[in-house]
Amino acid sequence: MRENRGPWxxxxxxxxxxxxxxxxxxxxxxxxxxxxxxASLRADFKERYRALIxxxxxANKDLVRAKAxxxxxxxxxxxxxxxxxxxxxxxxxxxxxxxxxxxxxxxxGPAPPTLAPSPSGSPAAPxxxxxxxxxxxxxxxxxxxxxxxxxxxxxxxxxxxxxGPTAALLTPLPTFTxxxxxxxxxxxxxxxxxxxxxxxxxPDLEEALIQVQAFDASGGPVPGVEVIVSWEAGEDRFFxxxxxxxxxxxxDFSMEPLTSYALRLAKGxxxxxxxxxxxxxAQGGERYWGSWSLVFEQP
Amino acid sequence: xxxxIRFALAITxxxxxxxxxxxxxxxxxxxxxxxxxxxxxxxxDYVLMVAEAYSAEADLEAAARRLALLxxxxxxxxxxxxxxxxxxxxxTDADVATMRKLLGDLQLYLxxxxxTAP
Numbered sequence: 071m072r073e074n075r076g077p078w079x080x081x082x083x084x085x086x087x088x089x090x091x092x093x094x095x096x097x098x099x100x101x102x103x104x105x106x107x108x109a110s111l112r113a114d115f116k117e118r119y120r121a122l123i124x125x126x127x128x129a130n131k132d133l134v135r136a137k138a139x140x141x142x143x144x145x146x147x148x149x150x151x152x153x154x155x156x157x158x159x160x161x162x163x164x165x166x167x168x169x170x171x172x173x174x175x176x177x178x179g180p181a182p183p184t185l186a187p188s189p190s191g192s193p194a195a196p197x198x199x200x201x202x203x204x205x206x207x208x209x210x211x212x213x214x215x216x217x218x219x220x221x222x223x224x225x226x227x228x229x230x231x232x233x234g235p236t237a238a239l240l241t242p243l244p245t246f247t248x249x250x251x252x253x254x255x256x257x258x259x260x261x262x263x264x265x266x267x268x269x270x271x272x273p274d275l276e277e278a279l280i281q282v283q284a285f286d287a288s289g290g291p292v293p294g295v296e297v298i299v300s301w302e303a304g305e306d307r308f309f310x311x312x313x314x315x316x317x318x319x320x321x322d323f324s325m326e327p328l329t330s331y332a333l334r335l336a337k338g339x340x341x342x343x344x345x346x347x348x349x350x351x352a353q354g355g356e357r358y359w360g361s362w363s364l365v366f367e368q369p
Numbered sequence: 370x371x372x373x374i375r376f377a378l379a380i381t382x383x384x385x386x387x388x389x390x391x392x393x394x395x396x397x398x399x400x401x402x403x404x405x406x407x408x409x410x411x412x413x414d415y416v417l418m419v420a421e422a423y424s425a426e427a428d429l430e431a432a433a434r435r436l437a438l439l440x441x442x443x444x445x446x447x448x449x450x451x452x453x454x455x456x457x458x459x460x461t462d463a464d465v466a467t468m469r470k471l472l473g474d475l476q477l478y479l480x481x482x483x484x485t486a487p
Binding site: 079080085088092094095100105110113118123128129139 | 386388
């Protein structure tokens with residue numbers, strides 16, 4: 071009788087052991103993550119962390135430090151993450167935080183070399199060279215800080231280029247000077263001039279917009295250009311480049327119908343007044359509010 | 370070897386296998402963690418960011434709100450812990466001073482909790 075049982079009892083024991091082991095490993099004594107990294111944070115906490123990085127950057131203007139901190143979040147594209155969050159924050163009604171995020175995004179500069187406009191519903195505004203084709207344009211030079219590089223190669227797990235044990239061991243007084251100078255500012259020199267101002271009747275646009283595009287003298291889009299729009303009841307500011315999917319020199323502003331707006335660039339240039347949402351007519355005779363397209367270029 | 374001993378050995382082997390799989394092969398993963406679970410070095414840098422932003426904004430409520438994400442007993446305690454860690458790890462004097470300024474203002478204007486950085 072006993073021999074007929076065979077080795078099945080061993081398998082039973084093995085299965086029981088596996089169940090007990092897994093129960094202990096997963097339920098009783100699971101792996102505890104007490105020293106997590108910012109990359110593992112929940113999405114909403116990551117957004118708050120990112121906003122704080124931008125606020126700190128506004129205070130210290132230390133781009134190396136800001137970039138190292140953003141690297142901790144593990145975003146595949148820091149620029150896009152910042153720009154998209156800036157848009158969401160602006161829509162959520164916090165212009166100060168949106169501005170901080172936008173300025174940091176602009177300071178970092180765009181990562182992708184080429185970007186295409188979104189396939190549908192995108193503004194059909196013309197550019198000096200035709201369609202919106204966002205080409206990476208870095209005005210200035212990228213200078214790496216050789217003094218900071220050793221700190222990135224030693225202590226595994228330590229936040230690179232951040233104040234902490236690694237930096238302290240290697241350099242007695244680690245200072246984080248804002249050396250990387252991928253200058254995101256518009257080409258210095260002549261102010262922008264208005265090249266094209268035209269009405270846009272595009273039924274795909276859900277609202278009336280003032281669409282602004284800024285290009286440098288070589289026809290490359292320029293991010294970070296501050297645009298000031300004012301109307302009888304108020305004023306607003308926004309920046310080009312916060313919608314990278316539409317072009318790095320692109321920005322837009324939602325108009326209220328029947329309200330007259332004036333627009334100018336913060337760095338000077340001619341003001342453009344009398345911008346009122348034009349009335350357009352669709353093919354079926356249906357009427358809707360159109361937009362304005364303003365193209366600025368540096369001579 | 371008796372059948373019971375072999376049975377016990379099989380259970381032990383299974384347990385070892387289960388533990389190995391549960392701890393290394395397919396451990397519990399945390400992907401949506403909260404800031405209070407951050408390592409002390411990251412927490413310290415977080416506090417430093419808050420202090421840097423505070424130095425420009427001078428908004429103590431915003432600073433306290435940001436520090437509250439770290440959990441802990443109080444914002445003061447979070448800053449205090451960060452200062453202690455920063456001093457141990459040799460942060461620059463400027464960074465420590467920035468955090469000390471925040472701690473001082475927190476203690477002055479939000480004195481409900483204690484902060485005891487030396």
